Amino acid sequence: MGLQPIHNFNLRALNTFGLDVRAEKYLKVTTENELEAAMALVALAESPLLILGGGSNLLFTADVSGWVLHIAIEGIELVSTDSDSVLLEVGAGVAWHDFVRYTVERGWSGLENLALIPGTVGASPIQNIGAYGAEISQVLESVTVFDRQTNAYRTFQTDGCDFGYRTSIFKQAWKGRAIITHVRFRLSSRPRLNLSYGTVKQELAAHFPEPWTPANVADTVEAIRRSKLPDPAVLGNAGSFFKNPVVTVEDFMRLVEACPTIPNYPQSDGSVKVPAAWLIEQCGWKGKRVGNVGCHATQPLVLVNYGGATGAELMAHARAVQQSVWERFHVRLEPEVNLYPS
Numbered sequence: 001m002g003l004q005p006i007h008n009f010n011l012r013a014l015n016t017f018g019l020d021v022r023a024e025k026y027l028k029v030t031t032e033n034e035l036e037a038a039m040a041l042v043a044l045a046e047s048p049l050l051i052l053g054g055g056s057n058l059l060f061t062a063d064v065s066g067w068v069l070h071i072a073i074e075g076i077e078l079v080s081t082d083s084d085s086v087l088l089e090v091g092a093g094v095a096w097h098d099f100v101r102y103t104v105e106r107g108w109s110g111l112e113n114l115a116l117i118p119g120t121v122g123a124s125p126i127q128n129i130g131a132y133g134a135e136i137s138q139v140l141e142s143v144t145v146f147d148r149q150t151n152a153y154r155t156f157q158t159d160g161c162d163f164g165y166r167t168s169i170f171k172q173a174w175k176g177r178a179i180i181t182h183v184r185f186r187l188s189s190r191p192r193l194n195l196s197y198g199t200v201k202q203e204l205a206a207h208f209p210e211p212w213t214p215a216n217v218a219d220t221v222e223a224i225r226r227s228k229l230p231d232p233a234v235l236g237n238a239g240s241f242f243k244n245p246v247v248t249v250e251d252f253m254r255l256v257e258a259c260p261t262i263p264n265y266p267q268s269d270g271s272v273k274v275p276a277a278w279l280i281e282q283c284g285w286k287g288k289r290v291g292n293v294g295c296h297a298t299q300p301l302v303l304v305n306y307g308g309a310t311g312a313e314l315m316a317h318a319r320a321v322q323q324s325v326w327e328r329f330h331v332r333l334e335p336e337v338n339l340y341p342s
């Protein structure tokens with residue numbers, strides 16, 4: 001018997017908001033052969049398709065009509081080594097944090113700042129995941145995808161991925177067209193640490209003697225994250241709900257005149273990044289609960305499900321937050337989380 005979809009499948013365990021939503025048809029694929037067979041079935045049915053990794057950057061606003069294709073291709077392969085780097089090819093279904101631990105335990109450097117980000121390797125290029133001054137575009141070599149338009153595999157080199165702040169070609173022009181099957185990363189085989197984030201360096205110095213290793217940095221990042229971010233296994237959430245807005249220098253001058261203490265991070269192109277969490281906190285949302293949902297007490301940019309929430313409640317909360325930030329600061333917050341259906 002070939003690959004068979006499961007009908008009316010409950011996605012609760014496959015979205016970190018913990019929403020009780022159902023997929024009309026659900027298929028899990030663990031190899032490229034299974035993926036090709038699944039795509040033949042989907043093409044025959046001509047219904048919509050959602051590609052799913054770990055569900056940690058998704059908000060289901062309703063049940064899913066059509067297919068959910070869960071990508072669970074495993075494997076970490078050492079492709080080559082040279083005097084100071086290693087090239088690794090990783091299956092899209094590998095858990096991101098397991099991969100980070102695999103690399104730091106071998107002393108390889110490049111992913112240590114990105115420890116404890118939930119989700120899969122396959123989703124990591126979608127929004128060019130980043131944290132603590134690092135993002136994967138700095139170490140990514142290529143992305144292999146199954147192209148739904150041509151039914152053939154295609155490889156994107158880094159400079160073809162249009163990486164930007166929490167975005168890529170896969171979140172824009174190729175959204176829904178590219179099914180990522182493998183990602184290649186080139187990591188340094190010697191420690192090349194990025195300690196640009198003050199908190200990481202301070203905590204590292206407080207807990208580890210020098211010389212510091214990539215594993216020391218990963219442990220430090222994990223401790224900082226555990227102290228500040230809610231664990232989705234305990235309190236449903238999808239990380240930062242909105243992107244940090246990057247505003248023009250003119251807009252920033254207007255903001256700073258009204259609020260001289262506004263935190264800000266000037267960008268290389270002259271624009272200025274402003275923490276969304278600060279804007280949200282100023283509007284009184286930090287730790288505020290409305291029914292089953294709210295803004296988290298230590299990181300208000302994280303919207304949480306206290307239990308029993310629906311996607312519609314979370315969306316209503318997100319809109320109320322957006323509205324008050326707009327009224328107070330005239331800054332538009334854009335969701336970072338993918339809405340489905342949008």
Ligand code: FAD
Pocket residue numbers: 016050051052053054055056057058071092117118119120121122123124126127128129130131178179180181229230231232237238239240338
């Ligand atoms: P999913 O949520 O399953 O999917 C996300 C999007 O990618 C969807 O549009 C989906 O269709 C698409 N997609 C998934 N897999 C594939 C594939 N194989 N091929 C094509 N499309 C695919 N993000 C950061 O950048 N930095 C952080 O520090 C960070 N911290 C977080 C902390 C918490 C507590 C949580 C809950 C989330 C955090 N996130 C962070 C967001 C999230 O973890 C990442 O965006 C992650 O890469 C999503 O992976 P996923 O497998 O769960 O993707």
Ligand code: NAP
Pocket residue numbers: 130131132133196197198228229238239240241244265273274275276277299336
């Ligand atoms: P934080 O450290 O309190 O920082 C808040 C904001 O200030 C972010 O916009 C961050 O930019 C910026 N910032 C802080 N220090 C900076 C520096 N030295 N240089 C440049 N920008 C700086 O944020 P946090 O919530 O505790 O998260 C820590 C890190 O994890 C951040 O990088 C954040 O992006 C990441 N994170 C992401 C998610 C997600 O779902 N996307 C969830 C949790 C944490 P950056 O965002 O560009 O770093």
